[in-house]
Amino acid sequence: MVLTSAACSTPPTDPDARAAYDEANDPWEDFNRYIFEVNYAFDQLLFRPVAGWYRLALPEVLRDAIHNALRNARSPLILINDLLQGELDRAGDTAARFALNSTLGIGGFIDFAEDVVGLKFHDEDFGQTLGVWGFQEGWYIMLPIIGPSNPRDTVGLVVDGFIDPVGLALRFYGPDWAPFARTVLTALDLRSRNIETLDEVERTSIDFYATVRSLYRQRRDDEIRNGAPSANQGVPSITSDPNAPLIIVPQRQGMAPLPAPRLAPAEQISLNPDE
């Protein structure tokens, strides 16, 4: 697949710069950085302050109860993705959690399953399912408002919206405002729990955009593996061996070769994928 666009950067010719370009896997970087700036402005002006007020206005007990209820309402979607990934043990955990918390946990407001039984929450989404099925992430994209993503995770997000049982139930049987209220609460919950973490990343990094890009990719990779160890994708592991290579050609672990969207001018297009 070859996309041609004048707005997009062409791969650099210098080998070092080219290797850095491949490692970043971000051919739309200029445009993405622009969206990132817009998102950042919105966040600082609106989302972060509102998340701060949310945290001040509501006592922790209530915020935790809302957090639990939102997670519980997400459980059927997580269960579907557990099953699609063939993770039967984890599907069992999710189903048991949903049953326990919806009843003994009073509609999900209390995380009875974790607090009493010790069944811990885990998240899944269709982007991860696609990853487990062997789909490549593609390349990095910055979505307006939503933030870091890639084609695989964007497709996942859309599919999740169509298959989420609680979302569908709310849309067809609930009051008109219910889906919107759920989205707003989810955003408030997420942002209010990450104020310090994101501030810290911004404070400690030099290039906030590039750091977030790396953290997003690493985090998604870890989520897809459900935390199991793996070689780091495309990046050599750090070692004290002075002879170890500093450059490793990006070779994503255990997946098909990257169908890279080479945003090259038409005359550079070659049928040979190695070029």
Added chain:
Amino acid sequence: MLTRRAVVGILPCIALAAAVPARPAAAASEHAEAARAFLQKLADSTIEVLNKKDLTTPQKVETFRRLFADGFDVPTIGRFVAGRAWTKATDPQKATYLQVFEDVTILTWALRFEQYSGERLTIDSLREEGKAVLLESSIVRPGKPSIRVDWRIEKGPQGYKILDIVAEGTSLAIAQRADYSAVIQQNNGQFDGLIQALKDKRTKLRQQAKLE
């Protein structure tokens, strides 16, 4: 052949594995056990410093400088996060960079620890990967979910040193390498651009730590 020390070293691991039934008991070598002891000791000394509420910020930064120099393989980390620019850098550039890099890292940790509120480190399991020992641990936070953190440790001429910290699957070294590589790129591939950016960062962090 099992030496007595190895057998004694394995015992805590068995106890640990029994305490955490979800994880399979890893056969820990003497090497891995020594790495575990090293990390536990470093964590204990760090927490000891953090609990000394009467230390001034400059005193804390000085203490962290010693702990950090002991605990982390700064030249290796610096070389790794500099990425490809390292191979082309001159010796004076490398020396300046490593000095500023160490300063920035120590200040970052010193400021990060300002928010310390009773977190503890529990080591859950050990794994060997080539020369490196990977320790899986949990940072246990009072009243909050614990954080999964892996430590990459290697034994060098000066004993055990930390090479990388991987929090919830995200490696600090790899994120930093991406950060620095972007900075170098934005400066037309000039290593001096990164050194200058780090110097600016150091000034900012020193102001935040009220050292200037």
